[in-house]
Amino acid sequence: KQLLANRVKTLTPSSTLAITAKAKELKEQGIDVIGLGAGEPDFNTPENILNAAKKSMDAGLTKYTPAGGLPALKKAIIDKLARDNNLTYKANEIIVGVGAKHVLYTLFQVILNEGDEVIIPIPYWVSYPEQVKLAGGVPVYVEGTQEQSFKITAQQLRNAVTEKTKAVIINSPSNPSGMIYTKEELAELAQVAEEMDILIVSDEIYEKLVYNGVEHYSIAEVSDAVKVRTIVVNGVAKSHSMTGWRIGYAAGDATIIKAMTDLASHSTSNATTTAQYATIEAYNGSQDTVEKMRQAFESRLEAIFPKLAAIPGVKVLKPQGAFYLLPDVSETAEKTGYTSVDDFVSALLTEANVAVIPGSGFGAPATIRLSYATSLELLEEAVRRIDAFVKAKW
Numbered sequence: 001k002q003l004l005a006n007r008v009k010t011l012t013p014s015s016t017l018a019i020t021a022k023a024k025e026l027k028e029q030g031i032d033v034i035g036l037g038a039g040e041p042d043f044n045t046p047e048n049i050l051n052a053a054k055k056s057m058d059a060g061l062t063k064y065t066p067a068g069g070l071p072a073l074k075k076a077i078i079d080k081l082a083r084d085n086n087l088t089y090k091a092n093e094i095i096v097g098v099g100a101k102h103v104l105y106t107l108f109q110v111i112l113n114e115g116d117e118v119i120i121p122i123p124y125w126v127s128y129p130e131q132v133k134l135a136g137g138v139p140v141y142v143e144g145t146q147e148q149s150f151k152i153t154a155q156q157l158r159n160a161v162t163e164k165t166k167a168v169i170i171n172s173p174s175n176p177s178g179m180i181y182t183k184e185e186l187a188e189l190a191q192v193a194e195e196m197d198i199l200i201v202s203d204e205i206y207e208k209l210v211y212n213g214v215e216h217y218s219i220a221e222v223s224d225a226v227k228v229r230t231i232v233v234n235g236v237a238k239s240h241s242m243t244g245w246r247i248g249y250a251a252g253d254a255t256i257i258k259a260m261t262d263l264a265s266h267s268t269s270n271a272t273t274t275a276q277y278a279t280i281e282a283y284n285g286s287q288d289t290v291e292k293m294r295q296a297f298e299s300r301l302e303a304i305f306p307k308l309a310a311i312p313g314v315k316v317l318k319p320q321g322a323f324y325l326l327p328d329v330s331e332t333a334e335k336t337g338y339t340s341v342d343d344f345v346s347a348l349l350t351e352a353n354v355a356v357i358p359g360s361g362f363g364a365p366a367t368i369r370l371s372y373a374t375s376l377e378l379l380e381e382a383v384r385r386i387d388a389f390v391k392a393k394w
Protein backbone atom coordinates (compact mmCIF):
# COMPACT_ATOMS: atom_id res chain seq x y z
CA LYS A 1 0.00 0.00 0.00
CA GLN A 2 1.06 3.54 -0.63
CA LEU A 3 2.44 5.29 2.38
CA LEU A 4 1.04 8.74 1.64
CA ALA A 5 -2.39 10.09 0.89
CA ASN A 6 -3.04 11.51 -2.59
CA ARG A 7 -3.72 14.84 -0.96
CA VAL A 8 -0.06 15.46 -0.16
CA LYS A 9 1.44 14.02 -3.32
CA THR A 10 1.68 17.34 -5.11
CA LEU A 11 2.51 19.29 -2.00
CA THR A 12 5.71 21.24 -2.55
CA PRO A 13 7.76 22.46 0.40
CA SER A 14 7.98 26.21 0.78
CA SER A 15 10.34 27.52 -1.94
CA THR A 16 11.89 29.88 0.53
CA LEU A 17 13.16 26.91 2.50
CA ALA A 18 15.39 25.30 -0.15
CA ILE A 19 17.67 28.29 -0.60
CA THR A 20 17.67 28.99 3.13
CA ALA A 21 18.78 25.40 3.78
CA LYS A 22 21.58 25.73 1.22
CA ALA A 23 22.68 29.03 2.76
CA LYS A 24 22.76 27.40 6.18
CA GLU A 25 24.87 24.54 4.84
CA LEU A 26 27.42 27.01 3.42
CA LYS A 27 27.47 28.93 6.70
CA GLU A 28 28.20 25.73 8.58
CA GLN A 29 31.20 25.23 6.29
CA GLY A 30 32.48 28.56 7.58
CA ILE A 31 31.49 30.56 4.49
CA ASP A 32 30.34 34.10 5.19
CA VAL A 33 26.91 34.01 3.57
CA ILE A 34 24.48 36.93 3.81
CA GLY A 35 20.90 35.76 3.87
CA LEU A 36 18.25 38.01 2.39
CA GLY A 37 15.58 35.37 2.58
CA ALA A 38 14.13 36.29 5.96
CA GLY A 39 10.36 36.37 6.22
CA GLU A 40 10.34 37.81 9.71
CA PRO A 41 11.31 41.06 11.40
CA ASP A 42 14.79 40.95 12.91
CA PHE A 43 13.73 42.74 16.13
CA ASN A 44 13.00 41.24 19.52
CA THR A 45 9.39 41.05 20.64
CA PRO A 46 8.77 44.29 22.59
CA GLU A 47 9.46 44.20 26.32
CA ASN A 48 5.90 45.05 27.45
CA ILE A 49 4.59 42.05 25.50
CA LEU A 50 7.16 39.70 27.01
CA ASN A 51 6.26 40.97 30.47
CA ALA A 52 2.55 40.40 29.92
CA ALA A 53 3.29 36.81 28.87
CA LYS A 54 5.44 36.21 31.95
CA LYS A 55 2.83 37.73 34.21
CA SER A 56 0.11 35.47 32.85
CA MET A 57 2.26 32.39 33.36
CA ASP A 58 3.11 33.41 36.92
CA ALA A 59 -0.59 33.86 37.58
CA GLY A 60 -1.17 30.26 36.50
CA LEU A 61 -3.00 31.17 33.29
CA THR A 62 -1.64 28.22 31.37
CA LYS A 63 -4.72 26.10 30.72
CA TYR A 64 -6.94 25.64 27.68
CA THR A 65 -8.88 28.64 26.47
CA PRO A 66 -12.05 28.62 24.35
CA ALA A 67 -11.20 27.22 20.89
CA GLY A 68 -11.87 30.54 19.20
CA GLY A 69 -9.69 32.52 21.59
CA LEU A 70 -9.83 34.27 24.96
CA PRO A 71 -12.75 36.69 25.24
CA ALA A 72 -10.32 39.42 26.36
CA LEU A 73 -8.20 38.87 23.28
CA LYS A 74 -11.22 38.93 20.98
CA LYS A 75 -12.15 42.22 22.63
CA ALA A 76 -8.63 43.60 22.03
CA ILE A 77 -8.86 42.53 18.36
CA ILE A 78 -12.32 44.07 17.99
CA ASP A 79 -10.96 47.32 19.43
CA LYS A 80 -7.98 47.18 17.09
CA LEU A 81 -10.17 46.64 14.02
CA ALA A 82 -12.36 49.57 15.03
CA ARG A 83 -9.41 51.83 15.81
CA ASP A 84 -7.20 51.05 12.82
CA ASN A 85 -9.63 49.92 10.15
CA ASN A 86 -12.99 51.49 10.97
CA LEU A 87 -14.49 48.02 11.09
CA THR A 88 -17.06 46.91 13.65
CA TYR A 89 -17.27 43.26 14.62
CA LYS A 90 -18.89 41.20 17.36
CA ALA A 91 -17.10 38.46 19.28
CA ASN A 92 -18.83 35.72 17.22
CA GLU A 93 -17.29 37.24 14.09
CA ILE A 94 -13.70 36.76 15.32
CA ILE A 95 -11.52 33.67 15.59
CA VAL A 96 -8.03 33.60 17.05
CA GLY A 97 -5.81 30.90 15.60
CA VAL A 98 -2.28 29.58 15.45
CA GLY A 99 -0.82 32.31 13.22
CA ALA A 100 -2.40 33.91 10.17
CA LYS A 101 -1.11 30.99 8.13
CA HIS A 102 -3.14 28.43 10.01
CA VAL A 103 -6.15 30.73 10.13
CA LEU A 104 -6.04 30.86 6.32
CA TYR A 105 -5.66 27.10 6.19
CA THR A 106 -8.73 26.66 8.38
CA LEU A 107 -10.66 29.21 6.33
CA PHE A 108 -10.07 27.38 3.04
CA GLN A 109 -11.05 24.10 4.72
CA VAL A 110 -14.43 25.50 5.69
CA ILE A 111 -15.34 27.46 2.55
CA LEU A 112 -14.16 25.23 -0.31
CA ASN A 113 -15.85 22.26 -1.88
CA GLU A 114 -13.98 19.96 -4.23
CA GLY A 115 -13.34 21.84 -7.48
CA ASP A 116 -14.17 25.30 -6.17
CA GLU A 117 -11.90 27.93 -7.68
CA VAL A 118 -9.95 30.55 -5.78
CA ILE A 119 -8.45 33.46 -7.68
CA ILE A 120 -4.86 34.09 -6.65
CA PRO A 121 -3.08 37.16 -7.99
CA ILE A 122 0.50 36.67 -9.19
CA PRO A 123 2.96 37.23 -7.58
CA TYR A 124 1.56 35.33 -4.61
CA TRP A 125 2.59 34.19 -1.18
CA VAL A 126 3.73 30.59 -1.55
CA SER A 127 1.22 29.07 0.84
CA TYR A 128 -1.99 30.23 -0.87
CA PRO A 129 -2.01 27.72 -3.74
CA GLU A 130 -1.01 24.81 -1.51
CA GLN A 131 -3.63 25.65 1.10
CA VAL A 132 -6.32 25.97 -1.53
CA LYS A 133 -5.35 22.63 -3.07
CA LEU A 134 -5.28 20.91 0.31
CA ALA A 135 -8.88 22.00 0.78
CA GLY A 136 -9.85 20.47 -2.58
CA GLY A 137 -9.91 23.85 -4.30
CA VAL A 138 -8.38 24.90 -7.58
CA PRO A 139 -6.06 27.92 -7.73
CA VAL A 140 -6.76 30.22 -10.65
CA TYR A 141 -3.91 32.61 -11.27
CA VAL A 142 -4.26 36.16 -12.50
CA GLU A 143 -1.05 37.98 -13.29
CA GLY A 144 -0.21 41.37 -11.89
CA THR A 145 2.78 42.26 -14.05
CA GLN A 146 5.54 44.64 -13.01
CA GLU A 147 4.12 47.17 -15.52
CA GLN A 148 0.90 47.19 -13.49
CA SER A 149 2.81 47.39 -10.20
CA PHE A 150 2.26 43.70 -9.53
CA LYS A 151 -1.43 44.38 -8.91
CA ILE A 152 -4.42 42.94 -10.70
CA THR A 153 -7.16 45.08 -12.22
CA ALA A 154 -10.89 44.78 -11.74
CA GLN A 155 -11.21 43.77 -15.38
CA GLN A 156 -8.72 40.95 -14.94
CA LEU A 157 -10.64 39.76 -11.92
CA ARG A 158 -13.93 39.86 -13.81
CA ASN A 159 -12.44 37.85 -16.67
CA ALA A 160 -11.15 35.17 -14.32
CA VAL A 161 -14.43 34.53 -12.51
CA THR A 162 -16.37 31.41 -13.50
CA GLU A 163 -19.40 29.83 -11.88
CA LYS A 164 -17.00 27.74 -9.82
CA THR A 165 -15.24 30.75 -8.32
CA LYS A 166 -15.65 30.89 -4.57
CA ALA A 167 -13.19 33.57 -3.53
CA VAL A 168 -10.38 35.92 -4.47
CA ILE A 169 -7.34 36.50 -2.28
CA ILE A 170 -6.13 40.06 -1.81
CA ASN A 171 -2.83 40.50 -0.01
CA SER A 172 -2.06 44.17 0.51
CA PRO A 173 0.64 45.13 1.41
CA SER A 174 1.93 42.22 -0.61
CA ASN A 175 4.46 39.55 0.06
CA PRO A 176 6.47 39.35 -2.20
CA SER A 177 5.96 42.59 -4.15
CA GLY A 178 5.63 45.15 -1.34
CA MET A 179 2.83 46.84 -3.32
CA ILE A 180 -0.33 48.29 -1.81
CA TYR A 181 -3.73 48.59 -3.45
CA THR A 182 -5.24 52.08 -3.23
CA LYS A 183 -8.67 52.66 -1.79
CA GLU A 184 -10.04 53.20 -5.32
CA GLU A 185 -8.49 50.00 -6.66
CA LEU A 186 -9.94 48.06 -3.74
CA ALA A 187 -13.36 49.56 -4.36
CA GLU A 188 -13.20 48.43 -8.00
CA LEU A 189 -12.16 44.91 -7.08
CA ALA A 190 -14.86 44.78 -4.42
CA GLN A 191 -17.48 45.81 -6.93
CA VAL A 192 -16.56 42.86 -9.12
CA ALA A 193 -16.72 40.54 -6.09
CA GLU A 194 -20.22 41.83 -5.38
CA GLU A 195 -21.39 41.54 -8.98
CA MET A 196 -20.01 38.03 -9.28
CA ASP A 197 -21.03 37.02 -5.76
CA ILE A 198 -17.65 35.78 -4.55
CA LEU A 199 -15.91 35.99 -1.19
CA ILE A 200 -12.87 38.17 -0.58
CA VAL A 201 -10.05 36.82 1.54
CA SER A 202 -8.08 39.85 2.64
CA ASP A 203 -4.66 39.01 4.08
CA GLU A 204 -3.54 42.16 5.88
CA ILE A 205 -0.63 40.74 7.85
CA TYR A 206 1.75 43.52 6.63
CA GLU A 207 -0.71 46.30 7.43
CA LYS A 208 1.61 48.13 9.82
CA LEU A 209 4.63 48.07 7.55
CA VAL A 210 3.85 50.89 5.13
CA TYR A 211 6.29 53.55 3.97
CA ASN A 212 6.61 57.10 2.76
CA GLY A 213 3.10 58.13 3.62
CA VAL A 214 1.31 55.39 1.68
CA GLU A 215 -1.74 54.19 3.60
CA HIS A 216 -3.20 50.77 4.09
CA TYR A 217 -6.91 50.25 3.61
CA SER A 218 -8.83 47.14 4.33
CA ILE A 219 -11.06 46.16 1.41
CA ALA A 220 -13.74 45.43 4.05
CA GLU A 221 -13.88 49.20 4.65
CA VAL A 222 -15.31 49.84 1.19
CA SER A 223 -18.91 49.30 2.34
CA ASP A 224 -21.02 47.17 4.66
CA ALA A 225 -22.03 45.01 1.70
CA VAL A 226 -18.37 44.36 0.92
CA LYS A 227 -17.56 43.75 4.57
CA VAL A 228 -20.02 40.87 4.85
CA ARG A 229 -18.38 39.03 1.96
CA THR A 230 -14.84 39.70 3.20
CA ILE A 231 -12.85 37.66 5.66
CA VAL A 232 -10.09 39.84 7.05
CA VAL A 233 -7.02 37.89 8.12
CA ASN A 234 -4.36 39.54 10.22
CA GLY A 235 -1.99 38.87 13.09
CA VAL A 236 0.83 40.19 15.22
CA ALA A 237 3.73 38.30 13.61
CA LYS A 238 5.00 41.10 11.40
CA SER A 239 3.56 44.17 13.16
CA HIS A 240 4.82 43.32 16.64
CA SER A 241 7.73 41.07 15.72
CA MET A 242 5.96 38.05 17.17
CA THR A 243 6.44 35.43 14.46
CA GLY A 244 7.24 32.60 16.86
CA TRP A 245 4.27 33.24 19.12
CA ARG A 246 1.90 32.00 16.42
CA ILE A 247 -1.12 34.22 16.85
CA GLY A 248 -3.31 35.26 13.94
CA TYR A 249 -7.01 35.89 13.53
CA ALA A 250 -9.87 36.20 11.11
CA ALA A 251 -12.83 38.57 11.20
CA GLY A 252 -15.90 38.00 9.09
CA ASP A 253 -19.24 36.31 8.63
CA ALA A 254 -20.40 34.60 11.84
CA THR A 255 -21.34 31.35 10.06
CA ILE A 256 -17.88 31.02 8.55
CA ILE A 257 -16.21 31.95 11.83
CA LYS A 258 -18.30 29.37 13.69
CA ALA A 259 -17.32 26.63 11.23
CA MET A 260 -13.67 27.63 11.60
CA THR A 261 -13.99 27.55 15.38
CA ASP A 262 -15.63 24.12 15.27
CA LEU A 263 -12.83 22.84 13.03
CA ALA A 264 -10.23 24.35 15.37
CA SER A 265 -11.94 22.62 18.29
CA HIS A 266 -11.00 19.32 16.65
CA SER A 267 -7.57 20.31 15.34
CA THR A 268 -5.66 22.85 17.41
CA SER A 269 -8.10 23.36 20.32
CA ASN A 270 -6.82 26.85 21.06
CA ALA A 271 -3.81 28.93 20.12
CA THR A 272 -1.21 28.80 22.88
CA THR A 273 -2.61 30.44 25.98
CA THR A 274 0.54 32.39 26.91
CA ALA A 275 0.78 33.75 23.38
CA GLN A 276 -2.82 34.91 23.59
CA TYR A 277 -2.08 36.86 26.77
CA ALA A 278 0.97 38.38 25.08
CA THR A 279 -1.21 39.45 22.16
CA ILE A 280 -3.72 41.20 24.42
CA GLU A 281 -0.87 43.44 25.52
CA ALA A 282 0.38 43.77 21.93
CA TYR A 283 -2.93 45.40 21.01
CA ASN A 284 -3.94 47.12 24.23
CA GLY A 285 -0.46 48.39 25.17
CA SER A 286 1.63 51.16 23.67
CA GLN A 287 2.15 50.98 19.90
CA ASP A 288 5.39 52.97 20.02
CA THR A 289 7.63 50.01 19.25
CA VAL A 290 5.48 49.09 16.25
CA GLU A 291 6.17 52.54 14.83
CA LYS A 292 9.88 52.36 15.69
CA MET A 293 10.23 49.08 13.82
CA ARG A 294 8.34 50.54 10.87
CA GLN A 295 10.72 53.48 10.77
CA ALA A 296 13.74 51.17 10.84
CA PHE A 297 12.41 49.26 7.83
CA GLU A 298 11.67 52.50 6.02
CA SER A 299 15.16 53.90 6.50
CA ARG A 300 16.74 50.64 5.34
CA LEU A 301 14.55 50.71 2.26
CA GLU A 302 15.55 54.29 1.51
CA ALA A 303 19.24 53.45 1.86
CA ILE A 304 19.27 50.27 -0.12
CA PHE A 305 16.78 50.91 -2.89
CA PRO A 306 18.87 53.28 -5.08
CA LYS A 307 21.88 50.97 -4.82
CA LEU A 308 19.89 47.95 -5.88
CA ALA A 309 18.24 49.86 -8.71
CA ALA A 310 21.70 50.87 -10.02
CA ILE A 311 22.87 47.30 -10.57
CA PRO A 312 23.06 46.63 -14.33
CA GLY A 313 19.90 45.14 -15.80
CA VAL A 314 17.90 45.37 -12.56
CA LYS A 315 14.36 46.68 -12.97
CA VAL A 316 12.82 47.34 -9.60
CA LEU A 317 9.75 49.17 -8.30
CA LYS A 318 10.01 50.94 -5.01
CA PRO A 319 8.04 48.94 -2.46
CA GLN A 320 5.32 50.71 -0.50
CA GLY A 321 5.04 48.18 2.28
CA ALA A 322 6.08 44.84 3.83
CA PHE A 323 9.87 44.24 3.87
CA TYR A 324 10.67 42.79 0.50
CA LEU A 325 12.06 44.02 -2.80
CA LEU A 326 11.09 42.18 -5.97
CA PRO A 327 13.43 43.22 -8.78
CA ASP A 328 13.09 41.80 -12.26
CA VAL A 329 16.57 40.46 -12.95
CA SER A 330 15.86 38.57 -16.15
CA GLU A 331 18.16 40.82 -18.18
CA THR A 332 20.84 40.71 -15.50
CA ALA A 333 20.73 36.91 -15.48
CA GLU A 334 20.89 36.73 -19.25
CA LYS A 335 23.74 39.19 -19.66
CA THR A 336 25.79 37.42 -17.02
CA GLY A 337 25.43 34.08 -18.77
CA TYR A 338 22.56 32.30 -17.02
CA THR A 339 19.67 30.69 -18.80
CA SER A 340 17.27 31.29 -15.94
CA VAL A 341 16.89 33.48 -12.90
CA ASP A 342 16.92 30.30 -10.79
CA ASP A 343 20.44 29.51 -12.07
CA PHE A 344 21.48 33.10 -11.45
CA VAL A 345 20.22 32.78 -7.86
CA SER A 346 22.22 29.56 -7.33
CA ALA A 347 25.40 31.19 -8.62
CA LEU A 348 24.78 34.26 -6.51
CA LEU A 349 24.74 32.03 -3.46
CA THR A 350 27.77 29.88 -4.23
CA GLU A 351 29.94 32.55 -5.87
CA ALA A 352 28.90 35.83 -4.25
CA ASN A 353 27.61 34.29 -1.02
CA VAL A 354 24.33 36.15 -1.03
CA ALA A 355 21.12 34.18 -0.53
CA VAL A 356 18.01 35.56 -2.21
CA ILE A 357 14.75 33.81 -3.03
CA PRO A 358 13.98 33.03 -6.68
CA GLY A 359 10.68 34.55 -7.79
CA SER A 360 9.65 31.32 -9.52
CA GLY A 361 8.12 30.17 -6.23
CA PHE A 362 5.86 33.23 -6.25
CA GLY A 363 4.77 32.78 -9.85
CA ALA A 364 7.15 35.51 -11.03
CA PRO A 365 10.15 33.71 -12.52
CA ALA A 366 11.81 36.88 -13.86
CA THR A 367 12.26 38.21 -10.34
CA ILE A 368 14.12 37.61 -7.12
CA ARG A 369 12.88 38.48 -3.65
CA LEU A 370 15.20 40.25 -1.24
CA SER A 371 14.15 40.81 2.35
CA TYR A 372 15.35 43.88 4.21
CA ALA A 373 14.55 42.37 7.58
CA THR A 374 18.25 42.43 8.37
CA SER A 375 20.77 45.07 9.44
CA LEU A 376 21.61 47.95 7.14
CA GLU A 377 25.26 46.97 7.31
CA LEU A 378 24.56 43.49 5.97
CA LEU A 379 22.13 44.83 3.38
CA GLU A 380 24.73 47.22 2.00
CA GLU A 381 27.37 44.52 1.89
CA ALA A 382 24.95 42.16 0.14
CA VAL A 383 24.08 44.70 -2.55
CA ARG A 384 27.78 45.50 -3.01
CA ARG A 385 28.45 41.79 -3.56
CA ILE A 386 25.61 41.39 -6.05
CA ASP A 387 26.81 44.48 -7.92
CA ALA A 388 30.40 43.20 -8.10
CA PHE A 389 29.22 39.73 -9.17
CA VAL A 390 27.12 41.18 -11.99
CA LYS A 391 29.75 43.65 -13.21
CA ALA A 392 32.45 40.97 -13.30
CA LYS A 393 30.35 38.78 -15.60
CA TRP A 394 28.45 41.32 -17.68
Ligand code: PLP
Nearest residue numbers: 099100101125175205235237248
Ligand atom coordinates in the same frame (compact mmCIF):
# COMPACT_ATOMS: atom_id res chain seq x y z
N1 PLP B 1 0.38 35.99 4.95
C1 PLP B 1 1.50 36.42 4.36
C2 PLP B 1 1.39 37.16 3.08
C3 PLP B 1 2.75 36.17 4.93
O1 PLP B 1 3.87 36.59 4.33
C4 PLP B 1 2.81 35.45 6.15
C5 PLP B 1 4.10 35.10 6.77
O2 PLP B 1 5.10 34.95 6.13
C6 PLP B 1 1.62 35.02 6.73
C7 PLP B 1 0.42 35.31 6.10
C8 PLP B 1 1.59 34.20 7.97
O3 PLP B 1 1.77 34.89 9.15
P1 PLP B 1 1.75 34.12 10.53
O4 PLP B 1 3.17 34.11 11.01
O5 PLP B 1 0.83 34.91 11.41
O6 PLP B 1 1.26 32.74 10.31
